Amino acid sequence: MSSPSQTEKSPALIWLRDEPGTRRPSHSRAQIAAAAVRIADTEGFDAVSMRRVAQELGAGTMTLYHYVRNKDELVMLMNDTVMGEVLVPDGELPSGWREAITTIARRSRAAFERHRWTLDRVTDISIGPNGIKHFEQSLEAVRDTGLPAEKRLGLISLVDEYVFGYSLRETIDFGGEVGDEQWPPGTLELFERELQSGAYPCISSLMSDELHTDNVADGTRRTMQIISQPERFEEGLHQLLDGIEAGMGSAPKSN
Amino acid sequence: MSSPSQTEKSPALIWLRDEPGTRRPSHSRAQIAAAAVRIADTEGFDAVSMRRVAQELGAGTMTLYHYVRNKDELVMLMNDTVMGEVLVPDGELPSGWREAITTIARRSRAAFERHRWTLDRVTDISIGPNGIKHFEQSLEAVRDTGLPAEKRLGLISLVDEYVFGYSLRETIDFGGEVGDEQWPPGTLELFERELQSGAYPCISSLMSDELHTDNVADGTRRTMQIISQPERFEEGLHQLLDGIEAGMGSAPKSN
DNA sequence: CGTTAATCTCGTACATCGTACGCACAAGAC
DNA sequence: GTCTTGTGCGTACGATGTACGAGATTAACG
Numbered sequence: 001m002s003s004p005s006q007t008e009k010s011p012a013l014i015w016l017r018d019e020p021g022t023r024r025p026s027h028s029r030a031q032i033a034a035a036a037v038r039i040a041d042t043e044g045f046d047a048v049s050m051r052r053v054a055q056e057l058g059a060g061t062m063t064l065y066h067y068v069r070n071k072d073e074l075v076m077l078m079n080d081t082v083m084g085e086v087l088v089p090d091g092e093l094p095s096g097w098r099e100a101i102t103t104i105a106r107r108s109r110a111a112f113e114r115h116r117w118t119l120d121r122v123t124d125i126s127i128g129p130n131g132i133k134h135f136e137q138s139l140e141a142v143r144d145t146g147l148p149a150e151k152r153l154g155l156i157s158l159v160d161e162y163v164f165g166y167s168l169r170e171t172i173d174f175g176g177e178v179g180d181e182q183w184p185p186g187t188l189e190l191f192e193r194e195l196q197s198g199a200y201p202c203i204s205s206l207m208s209d210e211l212h213t214d215n216v217a218d219g220t221r222r223t224m225q226i227i228s229q230p231e232r233f234e235e236g237l238h239q240l241l242d243g244i245e246a247g248m249g250s251a252p253k254s255n
Numbered sequence: 256m257s258s259p260s261q262t263e264k265s266p267a268l269i270w271l272r273d274e275p276g277t278r279r280p281s282h283s284r285a286q287i288a289a290a291a292v293r294i295a296d297t298e299g300f301d302a303v304s305m306r307r308v309a310q311e312l313g314a315g316t317m318t319l320y321h322y323v324r325n326k327d328e329l330v331m332l333m334n335d336t337v338m339g340e341v342l343v344p345d346g347e348l349p350s351g352w353r354e355a356i357t358t359i360a361r362r363s364r365a366a367f368e369r370h371r372w373t374l375d376r377v378t379d380i381s382i383g384p385n386g387i388k389h390f391e392q393s394l395e396a397v398r399d400t401g402l403p404a405e406k407r408l409g410l411i412s413l414v415d416e417y418v419f420g421y422s423l424r425e426t427i428d429f430g431g432e433v434g435d436e437q438w439p440p441g442t443l444e445l446f447e448r449e450l451q452s453g454a455y456p457c458i459s460s461l462m463s464d465e466l467h468t469d470n471v472a473d474g475t476r477r478t479m480q481i482i483s484q485p486e487r488f489e490e491g492l493h494q495l496l497d498g499i500e501a502g503m504g505s506a507p508k509s510n
Numbered sequence: 511c512g513t514t515a516a517t518c519t520c521g522t523a524c525a526t527c528g529t530a531c532g533c534a535c536a537a538g539a540c
Numbered sequence: 541g542t543c544t545t546g547t548g549c550g551t552a553c554g555a556t557g558t559a560c561g562a563g564a565t566t567a568a569c570g
Contacts, residue, residue: 007518011441012440020547022537022546023536023537023547024537024538024546024547025546026547049527049528050528051526051528059549060550061528061550062530062549063549065530065549066546067548068448070528076428077437092342101371121375123374124376127442128445131444133455134445136454136455136457136458139457139461143457148465149271149461150481154481154487157424157482158491160420161420162411162416162420162495164416165415165419165421168377168378168423169412172380184331184381186267186268187382189266189271190268191385194387202394202398203391203392206394221410226408227409232413235409236416238497239499239501240498241498242497242502243493243495243496243499246494246497247354251449275518278516278517278518279566280517281518281519305556309520314519314520315521316521316557318519319518320559321518326556326558439562496537498562
């Protein structure tokens with residue numbers, strides 16, 4: 001009677017199951033997710049263990065498993081919570097497609113910046129309710145482009161990919177006045193040693209001729225600073241959208 | 256005499272230390288890295304444990320710690336190995352900057368595709384010898400653009416970010432004929448349920464009006480397929496480079 | 511050759527993690 | 541009251557990263 005993978009009773013995906021509520025549950029999914037997000041924000045993603053989250057909630061460890069099947073589902077809750085912050089509030093989505101897409105891209109980047117841990121476990125991402133709403137908003141943003149469905153989907157995916165990639169690199173940020181704050185200690189020395197071998201003419205010329213420094217460490221730092229300049233996000237997005245727009249005017253290729 | 260963080264003896268960064276070799280080491284960093292990469296490729300990144308790698312080498316677990324300080328260093332070796340595959344062989348870098356950058360981008364994407372696990376632990380990325388060579392090649396690619404240093408660095412970073420973002424999304428690929436092979440099981444049902452609420456006019460209209468399907472599952476699958484079309488990589492790269500090129504012709508803004 | 515000291519190997523042990531199992535309690539239905 | 545079952549959680553187990561230190565091997569030197 002009961003198949004090993006029962007498809008009707010108690011679905012595998014958490015969003016398809018009701019959260020506990022018939023009796024009088026002490027916690028809600030939202031509370032649990034919020035607690036986990038709080039820990040990840042302040043102590044890093046690795047600090048998010050079932051024990052730590054339970055402790056944060058003042059509950060026993062195994063209690064969590066009444067709300068969540070396993071840790072992956074907890075992470076799903078966390079990710080969807082962040083996705084909720086990406087959503088543009090009702091009525092605030094600009095009408096022009098460029099402005100609309102830009103607004104969404106900025107919000108995405110801001111959310112990733114607030115919760116850098118999102119990009120830690122990026123491979124096993126799932127789509128939850130807020131993810132679907134995000135998709136809806138993205139489609140809304142490009143509705144009036146006049147492009148066929150495939151082109152519109154390609155457009156929003158392309159921008160998503162850029163924002164993702166940019167945010168990811170930003171996470172590995174060497175920003176500000178750091179030396180090797182984010183990089184593993186010794187990275188500067190590695191550069192120094194390698195460059196002295198003379199095998200890197202372009203890097204060497206960049207540093208000595210253009211950045212005007214004979215100190216490799218300073219040159220490396222300066223290079224990292226340039227790459228990490230936050231205004232590069234807007235510039236890159238602008239260039240990307242320019243390229244997209246240029247391709248829109250031309251007749252759609254017929255194959 | 257010995258400061259707690261000794262800077263001269265035994266540097267913290269693995270690339271600054273000689274690998275064992277004075278006596279007669281049974282293994283080399285290259286061998287160890289190759290073994291770990293092999294495991295990650297075939298069994299997934301999570302299967303790469305110190306015990307498993309040691310077993311693959313026919314060595315005791317703790318033997319690895321003679322070649323590597325901790326697992327992070329092992330992962331550094333793995334990542335730099337992949338970076339080695341990204342490097343364009345001598346003399347094969349095209350002369351035009353667009354072609355050169357495109358070549359590098361394609362190789363990067365191909366390497367990420369061969370070793371999807373690279374994107375799993377993307378946050379704690381470090382730069383090794385091959386990473387520096389990659390940087391050199393990127394600079395070489397844009398050498399003759401005539402752009403100032405900052406613009407050139409921005410250019411190669413921008414393309415890197417796109418490739419990274421694209422590859423990342425590709426990892427979460429729903430490609431081919433899958434239903435919910437990559438997505439957590441039940442994702443299709445979630446879409447189905449959510450869309451029936453009528454709260455997603457753009458998604459609904461996309462599926463019924465443009466993809467001509469009243470079956471939500473089919474529409475979702477079709478949408479995923481469109482997004483996952485591999486030729487989107489080249490298209491997106493092309494559009495991005497178009498946007499960059501358009502910005503190059505104009506006089507550099509003076510502020 | 512034998513002695514020595516550094517290099518290389520690795521077994522044991524421990525803290526920490528995710529979570530299977532199953533009992534205890536208590537809320538609602540009757 | 542009694543029964544059912546939703547809810548809470550203690551215990552226990554296997555897996556992981558790695559600290560510690562003891563053994564084995566080799567090169568160098570007398």
